[in-house]
Amino acid sequence: MEDSVQTYLKKHDIHHNIVDTGDDDEMCIYTVQGNLCTIEIRIGYPRTGERKAITVLALSPANVSQERLIELFNLTNHVNRTNSTVTMMVGPSNGSYWARSIIYPSAENFEKIISEVVGVLCSIIDQTFPVVVKIEHERIDFARAWESMGKGKTSDESPIDSDDSPDMFG
Numbered sequence: 064m065e066d067s068v069q070t071y072l073k074k075h076d077i078h079h080n081i082v083d084t085g086d087d088d089e090m091c092i093y094t095v096q097g098n099l100c101t102i103e104i105r106i107g108y109p110r111t112g113e114r115k116a117i118t119v120l121a122l123s124p125a126n127v128s129q130e131r132l133i134e135l136f137n138l139t140n141h142v143n144r145t146n147s148t149v150t151m152m153v154g155p156s157n158g159s160y161w162a163r164s165i166i167y168p169s170a171e172n173f174e175k176i177i178s179e180v181v182g183v184l185c186s187i188i189d190q191t192f193p194v195v196v197k198i199e200h201e202r203i204d205f206a207r208a209w210e211s212m213g214k215g216k217t218s219d220e221s222p223i224d225s226d227d228s229p230d231m232f233g
Contacts, residue, residue: 067173068108068117074174087111095181097189100124104181115167119177121184125195126158134198135160137205138191148180149187160195162187 068091072079079093090107100123107118127135132155139151139160153160162184168176194208203211 067168067170068106068177071174071177095121095185097185097192099189100192102185102188104185106177115169117166117168117177119164119166119180119184120161121163121181121188122161123159123188123192123195125160125192125199127160127195127199128158131199131202132158134205134208135195138194138198138209141205141209142187142191146187149183151187151191160191 071077072091072093077093079091082090082092084090084107087110088107089110090105092103092105095102095104102124103122105118105120105122107120109116132153135153135158139153142149142151142162148164150163151160152163164180164184166176166180194205194211197203197208197211198205201208
């Protein structure tokens with residue numbers, strides 16, 4: 064997988080850092096400019112061994128204060144209910160949030176799968192960013208913030224639009 068990740072990054076001329084995470088894993092870190100915010104992408108992958116799982120994270124530049132965490136939890140829980148391929152997570156100690164996907168690409172389909180996953184993750188962070196800013200700075204509750212994005216009622220009929228991905232490479 065290491066060769067596939069490096070090939071992907073070089074092909075798209077993505078400037079990145081490689082971080083040794085210990086054991087047999089590495090992580091590459093780079094940033095993507097979304098429509099509304101800059102998103103940090105982390106791709107964790109095995110250097111050696113038989114494991115094929117790759118973890119892709121898209122980290123939001125926004126955080127919320129401790130007193131607004133419940134609204135952020137509501138947001139991430141709603142996204143998790145409406146999206147089967149992505150898990151949103153919250154750092155309760157610092158109010159950070161990110162989207163994660165674990166994939167099992169082969170060498171043949173690596174380019175397609177990684178591009179799609181990064182696009183979906185970036186789209187979710189890009190779309191939730193204004194909601195989080197409103198929750199934190201305008202002190203509105205999750206339901207009002209969600210509706211202000213034009214998502215309508217907070218039910219399973221109002222999923223995040225994962226087809227609206229930001230321009231990742233240009």
